Amino acid sequence: MNLEFGSEYDDFTKEVEKFCKEFSGATITKDDKKFEMHDALSGNASNSSGKSVGRSEWQKILIEKGFFARSIPKEYGGFGGEPDIIKSRIIAGAFAKYKVPNAMGGQGIDMLVPTLLEWGTEEQKQQYIESTLLGKTIWCQGYSEPNAGSDLASLQTKGELVDGNWVINGQKIWTSTAQFSQMMFCLVRTEPQASKHAGISFILIPMDTPGIEIRPLVDMTLKAGFNEVFFDNVTVPEENIVGKRGEGWSVANSVLGHERGSLANPNATLNRLNTLINLMKEETIDGRRLIDVASYRDRLLQIQGKVLAVQANSLRLLSAKINPGQNVKLGGMIQKLVGTELRHELEGLAIDIMGELGTLYEDDPNVRGGGSWQFTYMYFLGLIIGGGTNQIQKNIISERGLGMPREPKVQVEV
């Protein structure tokens, strides 16, 4: 066991810390609604007193410094550094410590960019990566359909190649941020004769293409987090396919694991724990601080134990990336399940200890934390369901992780 990063990282750490001190407590100007959710979820500080920067400008600064898009090649708008997991860790640690706003995430940056780097043509990389990194092109993920949720591979939205164009008909649902997005990456059935998994292609669709209709769906947080998207003869050029025809399932799956890890970032969870501790020191009942109430305090400490455990687990995963061949057993596979449940529980504790005040929401003048406790409590229930439900996660852990037998196939009724 050795948790030192080594002295060769001292200079780099100093550089990052210097930057972080300068931007400590900075806020991102809410130049666009689409970033609101991102900030609440990534644990970015609210009501702080530092500098204020626009989102795109902030992305640009971070890329120039190499604090974001670090290993993405320069010609695609990244920093162009060698991949260095320790440096990434140092950056994340210092940003959290000094409450510096994180770089933007989201489905474009977290999923589409790595997908294009792995599967995209040179033209696709040139065209999309830089503007995505700068937050100028927002992407949505068009996978789920009304009849294809957990059983995603049964999706039916159809794509036909007609005169060098894909003509797409069908419907997607639960499409997060579709109403703010410029582009969608979409799974479409293009090979109706092929088997379920082999008939799907991965296609990029500009959201202003004629024939697309977006109907926002209000979710339980009362924000319209996701949408229904209808396609009526939506026509995009043939070269908008990523990978070959029928390879869509593999293309999509190559980055799914990535999404699952990022849904429950342990650093964001730690930030929220610290915010919760402060809340418990500030709020009172009958003049007593909430943290002085033994039953509340015990629940806080129970959650702290879990947070420390997932933090330690992520250190072990980091170690496995640095030391190839290190076996971390189920350490990666459990992250989405454990992390989303933990975050939901943490946010729920804040509501419980505030009692009646915990029910206040939205713009009520007495609401605490800008309504973020209720919002995030509910939003994480959404993440328990989204990104592969936690029941599906348990299937994966038991079948692939523990080698337990699969469900017997049910005879299809005809």
Add this chain to the structure above:
Amino acid sequence: MYFGLSEEQESIQDFVKKFLDDNATVDEIRKIANGEGEEIENNIFEGILNLGINTLLVPEEHRGLGAGLLHAVAVAQSLGSGIGPIPFVGSYVMAPIAINLGGSEDQKKNYLPKIADNAIRFGVGMSEFVGAREDAGIEFSKNKLNGRSLFVLDAEKSDFLILSDKSGGLFVIDSNAKGVVMNKLTTVDKTRTFHEILLKNVDAEILEKTLDNNEIAKKVIDAGRIILSADTLGASEAMVEKAVTYSKERKQFNRTIGSFQAVKHMCAEMAADLEPCYSLVWQAAHSYDTEEISSSRLLACQSKSHISEVAKMISKKATEVHGGMGFTDLLGLHYWFKRIGLNRQILGAPEIVREEAAELQGFNQ
């Protein structure tokens, strides 16, 4: 940067595990538990001592290995997973640490090499420092100890005892000295021994540096808690493995029960909650070995509390996966269930250590 056990640590872990797999089968454990296995018990103890577990935490200058607590954690995991029916946490972790940190040079020279040479063995009683039940507690005056100490670890057949008073003074007595009465407690866990010690004017010496300084007692408790966490970790791992294995063999409704989602999900829940515990316990031990006290003490408290909660869930669900068989003495799953249950209460049950963790962080005024 490397987060995990070293090759050396993994190898002693494997040795202990293999040894217990071969020599401490459930049938043998049952004989010991029923009081019919003294010879078996002695053989197991001797075999494991041959691996040098008594030397781990004795410094090199006193003829020990001078290894860190993480080394002992590696061993404790295997003892838990194989429900090793031997003294460890008291005799070979807390005692050498207490003497090394609290003893004068003479005391160290007197006791530590003998522990390393397996010439003497200690039992350790510190329950009253954590929280006294009933009227338990010991008083030291004029080099005599009086009083009562409960749940003393590894006292059976020990040569000496280290006992703590309520304020963290640590005292050494001869287990066979005049005025010492040892009553073996009947607990649910029959794989290890726990004693009530009654003292009447017993000759005692104080570990010199613990006079008016309870920091040493706290450090000893930290180490004990981390080792108990590791023992629970190992026992939990074994229970999950047994549940998964059984679910792949047992058939009902013409299917292996492991293909039922209710069973699969119980197993996934156990595995998912257990996996981060390895990291937590290892980090606690590493930080005990390297860092300043405050963060390692928090981790010691939190690993003891967190793994105890996770293990309680596991010991229940793993039993359920086995159906009626899980409830039988025949299968012996209950030995793991009880070991986990006992570790949970010793040296501070979850609520108690969480309260200490809160105090450490200045939460409660």
